[in-house]
Amino acid sequence: MKYVVGVDIGATKTKVGLFTLDCSLVYVDAFTTPKEGDGSLIPQVIVSKVREISSKIRGEVTAVGIGTIGPLDIRRGDVVRTPNVGQASFKLKVPIEKALGVKTYVVNDCVAAVWGEYLVGxxxxxxxxxxxxxxxxxxxxxxxxxxxxxxxxxxxxxxxxxxxxxxxxxxxxxxxxxxxxxxxxxxxxxxxxxxxxxxxxxxxxxxxxxxxxxxxxxxxxxxxxxxxxxxxxxxxxxxxxxxxxxxxxxxxxxxxxxxxxxxxxxxxxxxxxxxxxxxxxxxxxxxxxxxxxxxLGDDAVLVGAAMVAINTPPNLVKLQSDVSDYL
Ligand SMILES: [Zn+2]
Missing domain, CATH: 3.30.420.40 (ATPase, nucleotide binding domain)
Structure with a gap:
């Protein structure tokens, strides 16, 4: 069985959800968005949460979609100079893709939400x-x-x-x-x-x-x-x-x-x-x-992020298809 992961990174809380390919939420976990440490901490905790969640199921995670507080550098899939958390700038797409070995797409939280609303809301x-x-x-x-x-x-x-x-x-x-x-x-x-x-x-x-x-x-x-x-x-x-x-x-x-x-x-x-x-x-x-x-209530961003992974917008695929030169 195949699954995707949707991630909603907010200024106070981060939610990680495991979804089937028809967008049913199988499992969700929430934690306080890390405000201390350097920029590598946020992708690290997301990776360990995804590993923890996917160990509960038989099957594989095929993609990760992330809706995050911004602003973004969308080509790199990074958050840059956000006023909301201590780290200000942090990478998402490259470290998560590297650690989990699956395609990872990053958009702004409300952009994820509208994609979910458009497809399943x-x-x-x-x-x-x-x-x-x-x-x-x-x-x-x-x-x-x-x-x-x-x-x-x-x-x-x-x-x-x-x-x-x-x-x-x-x-x-x-x-x-x-x-x-x-x-x-x-x-x-x-x-x-x-x-x-x-x-x-x-x-x-x-x-x-x-x-x-x-x-x-x-x-x-x-x-x-x-x-x-x-x-x-x-x-x-x-x-x-x-x-x-x-x-x-x-x-x-x-x-x-x-x-x-x-x-x-x-x-x-x-x-x-x-x-x-x-x-x-x-x-x-x-x-x-x-x-x-x-x-979609409080899960609008989470569901939208999952839909970004399930049915990735073609323009986003084009923008985030090759970030190898950013490593
Ligand atoms: Zn303003």
């Missing part, structure tokens, strides 16, 4: 699919005319850094100003809440005081919102507007038939997602597509 049967994650960060991936969009370095999907505000008030972790992620991602919600609390003329509610001190986390915000807090209501409406404008911008650029939304903030707060959904039409020029929460 809500995008099945559609030629144009966009996936967007609203989580600690905001990112996206797109399939246009049945073609997975990669770009010159594998970063052609940085929708999280679409500029949605020119006032100069919102700074993004990337150093840019007014980026979607800099306003509405989980990591930036406390900062945005603090800023808006200083401009707020309404009643001084519990959420307001937390926000003023920079302590209004996404979890607190949505629980205050559910209990009817006025400032939380104002902030959630503002964030829904920002997310709707961002999603609409992706719709205007890629013209998809279906947009799926993943990431913990969206998946854990379906009422927030409904609010966003209602606001999208205001900002779109293209015929409005189906917009829904991803049916």
């Amino acid at each position: 809500a995008g099945r049967g559609s030629s144009n699919v966009v996936y967007i994650t609203i989580s600690t960060g905001i990112g996206g991936g797109a399939v246009v005319d049945d073609h997975l969009i990669l770009g010159k370095d594998g970063n052609a999907h940085e929708v999280g850094h679409i500029v949605l505000d020119y006032s100069g008030r919102f700074k993004c972790g990337c150093g840019g100003v007014g980026h979607w992620e800099g306003i509405a991602s989980g990591a930036n919600i406390p900062k945005t809440a603090s800023l808006l609390s200083k401009e707020w003329g309404g009643s001084k509610s519990e959420a307001f005081w937390k926000a003023l001190k920079g302590l209004l986390t996404p979890e607190l915000l949505f629980s205050y919102w559910a209990s009817g807090d006025a400032f939380a209501g104002y902030l959630v409406d503002f964030l829904a507007e920002v997310n709707a404008a961002g999603i609409a911008s992706a719709i205007n650029v890629y013209d998809p038939e279906v947009v799926t939304i993943g990431g913990s903030i969206a998946l854990r707060n379906p009422e927030f997602f409904k609010l966003i959904e209602r606001k999208i039409v205001k900002y779109t020029i293209n015929r409005v597509p189906r917009v829904l929460l991803t049916p």
